Amino acid sequence: MNNSGHAKGAHGYGGIWGGTPATFHHNLLAHHTNRNPRFDGGRRYSSGSGTGVGKYGADKIDYRNNVIYNWSGNSAYGGENGEYNMVNNYYKYGPATPTNRRNRIMQVSKDNATAAPNPADFGLGYGTFYITGNYVFGNATVTADNWNGGVDFDSGLSKLMVQKTTPFEAIEIPVHTAEQAYTSVLNYVGASLSRDAIDARIIGEVRNGTATYNGSISGLKGIIDKQGDVGGWPFLNTSNALADTDLDGMPDAWELANKLDPKVANAGGKDLSTAYDNIEVYIKRLRTNTTAKN
Incomplete structure (x- = not known):
C-alpha cells in the first residue's frame, strides 16, 4: 500500500534486494511506485574500522x-x-507509469561518500552493470539495445563509467528469453497451486495492461493506499490438513509413495537427493518447474 500512514509518507515500494552473491529470477513486481527493486549496493554502511571494506560486502547480483x-x-x-x-x-x-519513464530499465545511483561516517569504507560509489536482453513493452528501440534509452544515470555518472560488456560470474540457471519469462512467470509465479482472487486479479491486470482499482488518496491507477480501496480483506477458505503421522511436514501418502517411513520424522534427511533435504524435494514437487526450457 502506498499512502497508508507510513512515517515517511507515500511509501508504496517493491523491495530492497541485495546479496553477495545472490540470484533473483522469475519474480513478478507489479503496482509499486518505486524500488522495482532498489539494489542495495553494499559497502554503504560504514563499520568505522577504516579498513576500506565497509560493514557489508558489495552486491554481486544476477537479476534475470x-x-x-x-x-x-x-x-x-x-x-x-x-x-x-x-x-x-x-x-x-x-x-500509473509516466510517459517519460516507460522505457526505464535502470536508474544507476551514485553514493555521496563524503557524507559517510567513514568515507574510506566506500568503493567507487556507483555500481557496474551488464544489461542485455531485456524486453521493454512498446519500445522496439530500447528492446534492441537496452543502453539506448533504457538506462538513466545520477549526476556525474555515464554509460562509459558503469557499463560492462561481459557478464559477471553467477550461478547457472535455465534461462528464458524475456518473452518466455513473461509467459512462465504469469503462469506460475507465487502461490500458483491454488490462486487466490488477489493474485488472479493482479496477474490478469499485467496480461491486459490494466488496473482495476486506484489509490483513494494518491489517485494512482493500480497502486492502492489502503485495503478498503479494493473492498477490504478477502475471505479465505481453508481445508483439512493432510494426514502427517510423524508431523515432519510431509504427508503420509507422499512419504509412502516415495518410499519414506511416515512414522519417522525425517524432513532433514537426504534419502531422495544428495543435495536437498527430503522436505525440500517435497516442496519442489508441489509445483510445476517454472524455469524448464519447455
Whole structure:
C-alpha cells in the first residue's frame, strides 16, 4: 500500500534486494511506485574500522527473467558499489507509469561518500552493470539495445563509467528469453497451486495492461493506499490438513509413495537427493518447474 500512514509518507515500494552473491529470477513486481527493486549496493554502511571494506560486502547480483509492471516513480535503481547482471527481464508500463519513464530499465545511483561516517569504507560509489536482453513493452528501440534509452544515470555518472560488456560470474540457471519469462512467470509465479482472487486479479491486470482499482488518496491507477480501496480483506477458505503421522511436514501418502517411513520424522534427511533435504524435494514437487526450457 502506498499512502497508508507510513512515517515517511507515500511509501508504496517493491523491495530492497541485495546479496553477495545472490540470484533473483522469475519474480513478478507489479503496482509499486518505486524500488522495482532498489539494489542495495553494499559497502554503504560504514563499520568505522577504516579498513576500506565497509560493514557489508558489495552486491554481486544476477537479476534475470523477472517481470516488472506499472511502476510510477521508478523501476530499478541503486546499486552503489555493486556488480549486476540484468538479463532477459520483461518491463511493461501500466496506467500509473509516466510517459517519460516507460522505457526505464535502470536508474544507476551514485553514493555521496563524503557524507559517510567513514568515507574510506566506500568503493567507487556507483555500481557496474551488464544489461542485455531485456524486453521493454512498446519500445522496439530500447528492446534492441537496452543502453539506448533504457538506462538513466545520477549526476556525474555515464554509460562509459558503469557499463560492462561481459557478464559477471553467477550461478547457472535455465534461462528464458524475456518473452518466455513473461509467459512462465504469469503462469506460475507465487502461490500458483491454488490462486487466490488477489493474485488472479493482479496477474490478469499485467496480461491486459490494466488496473482495476486506484489509490483513494494518491489517485494512482493500480497502486492502492489502503485495503478498503479494493473492498477490504478477502475471505479465505481453508481445508483439512493432510494426514502427517510423524508431523515432519510431509504427508503420509507422499512419504509412502516415495518410499519414506511416515512414522519417522525425517524432513532433514537426504534419502531422495544428495543435495536437498527430503522436505525440500517435497516442496519442489508441489509445483510445476517454472524455469524448464519447455
